[in-house]
Amino acid sequence: MNVLEVTDVRKHLGKREIIKGISFNVQEGEIFGFLGPNGAGKTTTIRMLVGLISPNNGSIKIMDYDLHKDREKALSYLGAVVENPELYGYLSGRENLMQIARIRGISKVEVDNIIKLIGLEDRINDKFKKYSLGMKQRLGLGAALLCNPKLLILDEPTNGLDPSGILDFREIVKTAAKERGMAVFVSSHILSEVQQLCDRVAFINHGEIQSIENINETTTLNEKETLALITHKNDLATSIIKDLDYVYDYKLEDDKLSVIIKSGFTPSLINNLVRHDIAIEEIYKKHKGLEQRYMELVEGGVR
CATH class of the missing domain: 3.30.70.980 (YebC, transcriptional regulation domain)
Known part of the structure; x- marks a missing residue:
């Protein structure tokens, strides 16, 4: 089942066309990489996927709901970690998650399940401002997973992490995709990370998708x-x-x-x-x- 469907999406900034008719889909349980150099159009695409800006042409559907026509319903299936997570520094990790849980009507049991998934049991009661970058990224991921989204969007998720943090983050994402049946969209310019994490990858440059390929075919049957x-x-x-x-x-x-x-x-x-x-x-x-x-x-x- 296609969780995300992007069809002939175009975006103009002034007279310049930034995104030039891109199309792709992300399936349930799949980790989909979006790979390209700086300035290729990755960030603009993500801003459209999370509803911050609208495309000039084409359609974006999440769980078959058009993001333009059924915005609230489409976004209800979405979770995202874009750049560095912005949570309350004076609250503990648990208090931050409970704030979100209360607003969204999520049980304490589910909060505990998320804490276990992101591996922060030992530090969850510490203040967020005392967390390392890797711990902040984990808690941000936990916050995105609280509503059990069908689509998780990650923008350069391992930026600034040390090798241990990268390994931990990768395993959390893989486990979440497998156990929860989520579609995961990962935007990155780090080749090794995409190769280790993703099932398929789209290569984008100058606002155009050059190719969409299966990672296994790319790495073993080239x-x-x-x-x-x-x-x-x-x-x-x-x-x-x-x-x-x-x-x-x-x-x-x-x-x-x-x-x-x-x-x-x-x-x-x-x-x-x-x-x-x-x-x-x-x-x-x-x-x-x-x-x-x-x-x-x-x-x-x-x-």
């Missing part, structure tokens, strides 16, 4: 691989490489060749170069998996 190659005859090597039908792209920088080839054709490339009396000083693969796809789709090729 049809291309990138090689770093050092020889003593780079000019000759380049003239040979450019005519090979299994070579997609190449670039020479600082006496090192970067070559994108069809997966599995490294031995063929080596044989071709050796036959032309080109000695290979060093060769190795780089930009594997998601990183390679990002370079191809967003950065325009090898780097």
